[in-house]
Amino acid sequence: MLTIGRLASYAGVTIRAVRHYHQVGLLPEPERDASGYRSYDANAVVRLIRIRTLAEAGVPLARVRELLDADPEAFAAASAEIDRQLRTQIRALQEHRRRIARLGCGDSLAVPEKVVDYLDRLAAIGAPAAAIEAERDAWILIAARWPESIPMLMTDKVTQLANPKVVRLYRLIGRIAEDWTDEKLLRETADLMSELLEQAAVSGELDQQTEVMPDAAFIRLMDSFADAAHPAVARLRELVAERGWTGWTVFAKRDP
Amino acid sequence: MLTIGRLASYAGVTIRAVRHYHQVGLLPEPERDASGYRSYDANAVVRLIRIRTLAEAGVPLARVRELLDADPEAFAAASAEIDRQLRTQIRALQEHRRRIARLGCGDSLAVPEKVVDYLDRLAAIGAPAAAIEAERDAWILIAARWPESIPMLMTDKVTQLANPKVVRLYRLIGRIAEDWTDEKLLRETADLMSELLEQAAVSGELDQQTEVMPDAAFIRLMDSFADAAHPAVARLRELVAERGWTGWTVFAKRDP
DNA sequence: CTTGACCTTGACGCAGCGTCAACCCCGCAT
DNA sequence: ATGCGGGGTTGACGCTGCGTCAAGGTCAAG
Incomplete structure (x- = not known):
């Protein structure tokens, strides 16, 4: 045994x-x-x-x-x-x-260099610190999700900053950051956004974005994140929605 | 946030x-x-x-x-x-x-039916209870390891029992069980085993066994199990080894 | 008689959380 | 203002499948 x-x-x-x-x-x-x-x-x-x-x-x-x-x-x-x-x-x-x-393959865990460049330019044109932080957070998430698309997206974004209307948009956002109860200011901002979105739609930029980030759940996550960031975001979304645009992280023309 | x-x-x-x-x-x-x-x-x-x-x-x-x-x-x-x-x-x-x-696919955990048949026949020819128990244990292990080979192996074993010399072997084992210090008895048994092994070698039976159970480590395990079962086993192994056979569970002709 | 390899029970430790308990906090309906 | 439901907070114990001491008894060999 x-x-x-x-x-x-x-x-x-x-x-x-x-x-x-x-x-x-x-x-x-x-x-x-x-x-x-x-x-x-x-x-x-x-x-x-x-x-x-x-x-x-x-x-x-x-x-x-x-x-x-x-x-x-x-x-x-x-x-x-x-x-x-x-x-x-x-x-x-x-x-x-x-x-x-x-x-x-994701570029380490830090925020990608390209994004840093873009955020620096945002600061240079006078965007408010709060907005820059919010954008940084958003881009970190996007970079974690689709690291390979970041260079292209950032190139586009930097190009957009050459547009004086985009610069004016960030100035308006800066004023909203100081006082987000000014309805007139909010509406003015929404009008400008609508105008820019119209241009982006015509140039095919919007379609390209939905192609690059094909994950509806993730986009909803980002949107709710933005909503939580500042009450003005929710109000702006409403106003922009009245002008025919749904979304936030990625916009789309609402079905008529 | x-x-x-x-x-x-x-x-x-x-x-x-x-x-x-x-x-x-x-x-x-x-x-x-x-x-x-x-x-x-x-x-x-x-x-x-x-x-x-x-x-x-x-x-x-x-x-x-x-x-x-x-x-x-x-x-x-x-x-x-x-x-x-x-x-x-x-x-x-x-x-x-x-x-x-x-x-x-192994026939549940009980000892396979074929093995039970064989053990019954062993008892019938007068093999000692201790030897039968030892064989049962060994066959349980083999059945756990190579369930698909059991029918064939048992058929061979039952056939062997038709050989009067095999019957005599088990009778000798019965006497050893009563007094395992009788060197003359042990040598007589070893001689008989050697003779039977010679026949098995000629008929190709030994080669067949090593083919069916191709796991040297497992065979060593079984051998050591047998050694532990009774001191006479170790002595018999020595004596049979002197006659040119190594192993126990499975024998092989020693290299000359 | 010692040594070293085995065996015994009993107990605590570990990861990676799940699952109470007992309590705060916030917005909403009443 | 009050109660309620669904958040949040710390703290502590529970679970699996063992590993790993601790503090011994046993056995074969030298």
Whole structure:
């Protein structure tokens, strides 16, 4: 007969594991010899190998017990179920591989350089600090989601800043930051935004944005983020919506 | 700014997980608002998404911290390493699938019927109870390891029992069980075994056995099991070895 | 008789959170 | 102003599947 150490090494598990299986009632406590040592037979080896096989496959010990004590048909059904779970896990791991790869290619964890450049230019034209912070946060999120699109998007944004109307927009936003209850100011801003959006729609810029960021849930997240940033955002969204534009992070012409 | 609940839902983790990441220093504690609520910015979302991605891939949190605070090259190297581990895990899971499948097809956990038949015949020809128990244990192990070979092996074994010399062997074993210090008896038994092994070698039976059970480590396990069963086994092995045969569970002609 | 390799029970430790408990806070309807 | 529902806060214990001491008893060998 076998001592616990030999049993464990035959089955390829640790002694501690065997004792744990005794504790949880997975493996019956065997007879003891004169000196109190546990004394195992071949049945124990077989059962232990089965326990190990199931446990290594990730089956919780509680279920292992059910399985080993079940009749053959039930066991077959359950092992088919486990097989399905294993396949699912394998697919999940493959998915993780892809995601890890994407994490690696994202330009570290800092805000991308291109974005920093753009934010500096925003500051240069007199955009308010609060707006710049909000934009930074938004671009960090976008960069985390679609790192490969950032250079193109930033190039576009910088180009837009050459437009005097865009500069005026940020000046207006600066005034709103000081007093966001001025309805006249808000409406003026909304008018200007509407005008700029019209231009962007004509040049195909809006369609391009929805193409580059094709994740509606994510966009909603960003929008709600913007709403939370400042009450004026919600009001501006309303006013711009009255002028036929829905969205915020990405705008679209509302269905007529 | 975000509350903890919104942060968690954006990143796809639980609130409790976020707080845990704070505790272990993975995610910095953010500012609090007037009422003591944590108030997160976009950086937190990004960092949290990265944490989740790594953690879900099975990376321990301690390593996640190292990784996130590492420079991009180190990160790239580490993520390559993680990718390798994921591949290994995937292969392991596939291996588990195969083993679980084999578990299912093994005739439950009891000793196979064919083996019971064989053991009954052993008893019928007068083999001692101790020897029968030892054989039962051995066959349980073999059946657990190669269930598909059991019918063939048992058919062979039953056929062997038709050989009067085999019957005589078991009778001798019965006498050894009563007094295992009788060297003359042991030598007589070894001579008989040697003779039978010679026949088995000529008929190709021995080669067939090593083919059917191609796992040297497992065979050593069985041998040591036999040694532990009774001191006479060890002595018999020596004597049979002197006659040119190594092994026990499976014999082979020793290299000359 | 010692030594070293085994065995015994008992207990605490670990990750990565889940899950109470007991309490604040905020907006909304009454 | 009051109650309610759905947030948030800290603190603490629970869970799995063992690893890892601690403080010994046992056994074979030298």
